[in-house]
Amino acid sequence: MEIFWFCVIAFMLAMYVILDGFDLGAGILHLFVAKNDNERRTVLNAIGPVWDGNEVWILAAGGTLYFAFPLLYASSFSGFYLPLMIVLWLMMLRGLGIELRHHINNPMWKTFWDGSFALGSTLLAIFLGAALGNVVRGVPLNADGYFFEPLWTSFTVQPEAGILDWFTVIMGLVGLSTLTVHGANYLAMKTDGDVQTRSRMIGSFAVWGVVLTSVAALISATFIRPEIWNNYSEHWWGNIFPMMGLLGLIGMFLYNRKNQDTKAFLSSSLFIGGMLASTAFGLFPNVLPASTDPKFSLTVYNTAASSYGLGVGIVWWVIGMILAFGYFGYIFYSFRGKVKLHSEGY
Template sequence: MMGTIWFWIVGAMLTAYVVLDGFDIGVGALHLLLARTEDEKRLVLRSIGPVWDGNEVWLIAGGGTLYFAFPLVYAASFSGFYLPLMIVLWLLILRGLSIELRGHIGMGVWRAFFDGLFALSSVLLAVFYGAALANVIRGVPLEADSYFFLPLWTNWRVGPSPGILDWYTVTGGVLALIALAVHGAAYLAVKTIGDLQQRARRTISVLWIPLIAITALSLIATMAIRPQTLDNYKAFPIAFLIPAGVIASLIALLLFSRRGNDRRAFTASCVYLALMMIGAAAGLYPALLPSIIDPKDDLTIARSITGHHAQAVGLAWWTFGIALAIMYFVIIYRMFRGKVDLESEGY
């Protein structure tokens, strides 16, 4: 029972990461296209400046919580996804630097370099995150000792010896890139005015059809390569509200954005991403990392949950700690609410 709670806690923290860091990654992926002048570039950076670092903490805290609650899953997945995780780390390093160091030297070459690095690292991070999630859904070739090691690619096919990248996980990567780009555009529309805001809104309109198409494609592909995903949905038909909500939130996103109601459009985008994550978790449950070879090797909650005392104490401090964290986020987002300008302190 408590294992189930921890499953959803880890899921919720990673969902919070995707929704929060998702918009600043999306902003990074788009900013070369949307921000044309130096002032616009600084506005774009200022829109995420005070919050991106805190958003990224959800990844660290989520990873730490996974380590704490499911040590076996943490150990197996982090060593098995060794190469892509290292690449993600390098991208996170380069991206953090490009945001923070750009403003330190007033040279055109310096700034252009970090602008490019910011865009490139954001695009690749989105693709890698999508592919990572798709790898978990597809399953990995777990060995008898519950470890595995995946090369970056093999024959690009979903089979018994897959690579990190195959057609399915690449689809997941492209989906993540488009979804986060739309999410970032929706955020920018909230935070800016004038030309920048118009371009952000137009981006949502342009990317909306591809987004809905690839969302549908990925859902069908998931059912094709891993039919067990539907088991929980069949057992609890109420879960079909999740995909229904995905479609509804996408429609709401477009309608609100067209009417210029940017805050609601951004909310719809948050709901869309959260439901995609929850839907994936619901399909996996009770496995955290399924085996592509034999379902009895799946790393499930029961096999990988930590000891009783840790679970019980953990629930107490986690609840308290996250309540504090949410309070900090409310303070910060309230403090820096509204449209960004070049008058006040910032990048």
């Protein structure tokens, strides 16, 4: 039962990164692919119907974490309090940049909120990557399962390191480069004209950033946490996940060159899903490794709720997923095709 809920939370977090990831990518590219007001409205209208709904996945994942692994929820939310507050403010900044831009028809007003949208999206992508880096590296858990990390101590990887060190910064750059390509593929798929051309061009260059940062992160993770490969040597079928990521990466190169935008977007989605699944598989059964003493690590077994509660929760989770997939299916079907500007849009 614990393994099922571990997979559920990993799936929901992957859905968040894939779906809200292209919104963040559009924000990162906002000032580069859109050079005038109509083009910037085009970018905003490409994500306008879905961006706030996509954020539901992170809220649902947090709620599921609270239900299924309450000790992990309590430990991580208290230990990561500072970065969580930063992420919350960045989400607010991004949302305000999207929603307030069109309220006053003034160039300075629009420029300010365009910059806010781009800045919030860029920093969120970096922080999401750094957050994953903290989980891979480990945190200074004590015997009671609690910890606190400052934003940084030094930039060396050590048992009492802060949120940011050289490894988590590399992971932040992985997040930034990956979501940049993901957003470029989405904008190329949803727009035409100059915005589409610029998105394709940036995506074709940025994918090299994905390769370089991913290789650097892979080598660094092997050095910092070599035991992450143990599950792969013991369970051959786990190699399916990194193969998914590799196929997605190849697809991004191949389909971007051929201007097959939908396939390029699906490839970047596959890459994100494959890499996140690979990380989860390598860490299992740990959900929050300890950098101080391995015996203090939080696992799916020592943080899970009761078996009865986990069993009852499956019913409600299935109902919730049916509603969620029905909603997202309807939204994406209703707003399929290229973006068309209208006076009532962003």
